Amino acid sequence: MDDARQQFSDMLKRNMIPDVVSYNTLIYGYCRIGNIWEAFLLFDELRCRGLVPTVVTYNTLIDGLCRAGDLDLAQYLKDTMISQGISPDVFTYTILVNGSYKLGNLSTARDLFNEMLHNGLEPDRFAYTTQIVGELKLGDPARAFSIEEQIVAKELPPDLISYNVFVHWHSKLRDLKETCSLLHKMISIGLLPDHVTYTIIIHAYLESGHLRKAREMFHEMLRKGLSPSVVTYTVLIHGHAAKGFLALAFIYFSEMQETGVLPNVITYNAMINGLCKVRRIGQAYKIFAEMEAKGVLPNKYSYTILISENCDIGNWQESLRLYQEMLDRQILPDSCTHSALLKQLDKDCNLHAVRHLESLILDCKESCSSKT
Numbered sequence: 001m002d003d004a005r006q007q008f009s010d011m012l013k014r015n016m017i018p019d020v021v022s023y024n025t026l027i028y029g030y031c032r033i034g035n036i037w038e039a040f041l042l043f044d045e046l047r048c049r050g051l052v053p054t055v056v057t058y059n060t061l062i063d064g065l066c067r068a069g070d071l072d073l074a075q076y077l078k079d080t081m082i083s084q085g086i087s088p089d090v091f092t093y094t095i096l097v098n099g100s101y102k103l104g105n106l107s108t109a110r111d112l113f114n115e116m117l118h119n120g121l122e123p124d125r126f127a128y129t130t131q132i133v134g135e136l137k138l139g140d141p142a143r144a145f146s147i148e149e150q151i152v153a154k155e156l157p158p159d160l161i162s163y164n165v166f167v168h169w170h171s172k173l174r175d176l177k178e179t180c181s182l183l184h185k186m187i188s189i190g191l192l193p194d195h196v197t198y199t200i201i202i203h204a205y206l207e208s209g210h211l212r213k214a215r216e217m218f219h220e221m222l223r224k225g226l227s228p229s230v231v232t233y234t235v236l237i238h239g240h241a242a243k244g245f246l247a248l249a250f251i252y253f254s255e256m257q258e259t260g261v262l263p264n265v266i267t268y269n270a271m272i273n274g275l276c277k278v279r280r281i282g283q284a285y286k287i288f289a290e291m292e293a294k295g296v297l298p299n300k301y302s303y304t305i306l307i308s309e310n311c312d313i314g315n316w317q318e319s320l321r322l323y324q325e326m327l328d329r330q331i332l333p334d335s336c337t338h339s340a341l342l343k344q345l346d347k348d349c350n351l352h353a354v355r356h357l358e359s360l361i362l363d364c365k366e367s368c369s370s371k372t
Helices: 001-015 022-032 038-049 055-067 071-083 090-102 104-116 125-138 142-155 159-172 176-188 195-207 211-223 231-244 246-258 264-277 281-293 301-311 316-328 334-341 351-371
Strands: none
Touching: 001 090, 022 038, 022 055, 055 125, 055 231, 071 211, 071 281, 071 301, 090 104, 090 125, 090 159, 125 142, 125 159, 125 246, 159 195, 159 211, 176 195, 195 211, 195 231, 231 264, 246 264, 264 281, 264 301, 281 301, 281 334, 301 334, 301 351
């Protein structure tokens, strides 16, 4: 953004007056990186130069405000554009509805959607999908399904996003029958499932303990020419490693890298956790070292898994060393980390370890307080 801003300033120095499209582009850039203040400075500059903001200008700023969590100011800006003779469009309302749902404001989201209808605007598929996602997350699932029926009645084209949302919803309820039924329905109406669809269903099977079914779904995905993502491989690795099927977890771990899909910290944590569950802590450390060697930084969960396992086997000094290393690397532990350390205190630690641990925890709390 600094380079773009510099080029913009150079244009002004050469008496080249930017048009509203140029301003909109720069405003969009600042909104996307969360610099709302700079975006509004450009908005003021635009008007000072006698340029008239467009609906795109307002929509961009409203979206930036919603992303920043300032729904009140976003709505005020919507009212301002109306007072300036610029009518909000479907996208304006969709942004506001989406922002309301994300901030947990169900009644406001519904009011804004109804206001859009009252103003004679016809919601598109994206607007309806936004409402479906919000209703499933915060409201009444029956209402979300009713919205889908409205979409069908309006003969709007099928939408992969909304179907994936419904597939995810049923999978969370462990309703595997309906989850698979939706998959078949998608195919029957000519809507091709993507890797997200299959990953959701694979995860649902794994969570329900149907590991063979999960693998079958994975192979079906491959047969259809879909490329698994890091999320797909990670859920497979976690699902198998957590159940003790480490051989399969290692196969997926190797396969993903052979196909150019790079593991992330969650993938590595799944492997480390699976190895620790079967007391293969030496291999867990090798995976930890490999993760760092490949430039993937461990997080608090990486350390907590190893700390917990070392506590379980009575290796207090190593647990404390890992804990100290976390703090040195400015990785803040949480209650799970502290619980892992404290769970064996009454069994086999000595007074020195207790005092050292208390000192470390107090130091950590002070460090956390100073950061806030």
